[in-house]
């Protein structure tokens with residue numbers, strides 16, 4: 147009862163001093179904006195990094211890297227074999243804890259063309275079907291390579307939508323989606339037939355953005371002439387890269403491009419440019435890697451010219467960055483809220499000094515010290531709460547603005563949690579800031595307060 | 600036992616080493632239903648006495664018992680409760696809250712008494728009817744005349760149905776006519792059986808109260824000085840206002 151009334155009186159008090167209250171709230175507004183904004187930026191970063199991680203093959207992907215032979219094996223350096231298909235076979239046969247092995251033979255600086263149009267893919271790689279699961283690809287159209295393609299080293303390829311966009315035109319530019327199955331394109335001036343195309347990869351944010359834009363466009367189409375417009379911002383780097391992929395059968399890469407030797411050396415180069423593995427049970431990662439190491443040491447005659455790179459290191463890195471960002475964001479928000487709290491305390495002290503007589507009157511008609519205490523505390527909390535809510539609105543605008551400036555993969559995302567925390571914090575700050583003024587107001591003796599001029 | 604009992608009550612102020620005895624050994628009994636006026640020269644301690652009687656202030660020495668409760672032993676919370684339920688106070692300068700309108704001002708004591716919203720509204724309107732202020736419910740105090748404000752203040756004092764109503768120079772800032780209206784109100788309240796204690800310089804008011812207490816220099820005078828209170832002049836003018844014997 148008294149509670150509701152206190153809120154009403156508090157609102158009146160705030161309304162009676164609009165500009166003063168607003169200026170007081172600015173601190174809280176700033177605090178909430180920085181808290182919500184910071185957490186939105188961090189959330190965006192987090193999303194971007196996580197999506198990029200998945201776009202690059204997920205957390206359970208382990209890269210088998212080459213490394214210079216260790217010092218104690220220096221004398222064997224010349225016989226270091228590098229990663230070859232022998233390794234792949236050996237792992238498949240003798241390392242049961244390794245579920246998937248994907249060999250890759252990449253072509254460097256490849257130019258792909260179709261008629262006048264040419265483009266450079268992010269990677270043009272000879273691969274096995276295992277690459278689909280390894281790099282988390284989804285084939286949207288056509289097929290992937292079969293055994294005959296591989297055995298006969300057929301000139302076939304599977305492309306990402308980015309390549310299609312470059313060579314055949316983007317759906318939003320030409321008004322329809324081309325699925326170029328059966329078309330021939332030139333890879334390093336050799337004709338290849340497209341047998342499959344992946345789905346278009348994009349971040350969650352971008353996907354949402356597109357749906358929004360599409361709706362917008364549909365509306366505009368009804369309203370007026372069609373306007374050619376892009377899909378908006380292109381996705382993050384990781385997605386762009388993934389969409390710009392060209393795969394050909396591994397054997398094709400070998401026969402057509404590598405068996406003649408790289409850079410015109412004339413010496414066939416059977417080394418793989420990449421060898422990725424996935425373990426059967428992620429919780430037994432250590433064991434699996436040990437098993438793979440043993441197998442590979444055998445095929446490498448004991449020469450340790452390889453190492454494993456797990457995504458764990460990268461995840462750790464990401465988490466550390468996020469933690470740092472959270473900490474600094476939290477500190478900034480905390481300081482703003484603190485300053486806001488001091489502002490509120492200041493204004494509440496001024497306000498009760500103006501209202502000594504009113505407080506005296508309330509006491510004369512029966513208000514207890516507790517009533518007055520709660521009244522002042524609630525007023526202070528209400529100022530902070532309104533400031534907090536205004537802060538939410540401002541942060542919404544702020545984040546929109548930021549979103550327009552950053553690539554969509556990392557665009558900030560406001561979370562309900564951040565908003566709740568921010569508002570809860572500002573109310574807490576308001577209550578804390580109100581304690582001292584409330585104690586002061588509650589301690590007036592009624593007669594002194596009534597006589598106060 | 601009397602409703603109000605003062606035993607040897609003193610109130611001493613210390614101003615820069617100087618001792619001011621605003622009240623000096625006052626003993627007094629006021630029974631339930633009495634209609635009392637307190638008179639005396641300016642600075643004699645009337646307001647001080649009222650504040651102590653009304654639990655707004657505490658004595659330096661002596662005991663005050665209000666309706667069986669020893670005031671100086673009561674906690675601040677209990678005092679607040681007494682001010683809220685047992686006492687209605689009417690001030691010389693009205694003391695309405697400027698940001699609240701008429702009804703809200705009258706509702707204020709009931710808020711602290713924990714009366715529900717609808718009941719509060721009903722009782723506030725009823726109290727305002729008694730003082731004939733029903734037509735100005737939504738006005739702010741600043742939009743009312745002094746007499747109107749005082750009537751609202753009286754409604755506020757009555758709204759929790761207190762046993763005792765204190766009024767410190769309730770007509771001091773009002774013209775004669777308005778003063779008469781206010782006085783009529785207090786007489787009505789008295790006839791309804793409420794205990795009413797009025798501090799006044801106005802002989803017309805003092806004349807109507809059955810009991811008069813005169814304070815001089817912080818002490819209760821043995822005998823009311825009629826000349827000082829102006830009662831002699833009044834009596835000479837008309838007998839109609841004289842109290843019924």
Ligand SMILES: Nc1ncnc2c1ncn2[C@@H]1O[C@H](COP(=O)(O)OP(=O)(O)OP(=O)(O)O)[C@@H](O)[C@H]1O
Nearest residue numbers: 612614619620621640641642643644645646647648
């Ligand atoms: N807070 C205070 N500090 C110091 N002295 C005070 C205080 N309050 C009252 N006094 C003194 O106590 C004495 C009695 O004051 P009080 O207000 O009771 O007089 P009063 O009879 O009500 O006078 P008036 O008729 O003018 O209202 C005065 O001398 C006054 O100066």
Ligand SMILES: [Mg+2]
Nearest residue numbers: 645646647767
């Ligand atoms: Mg006085």
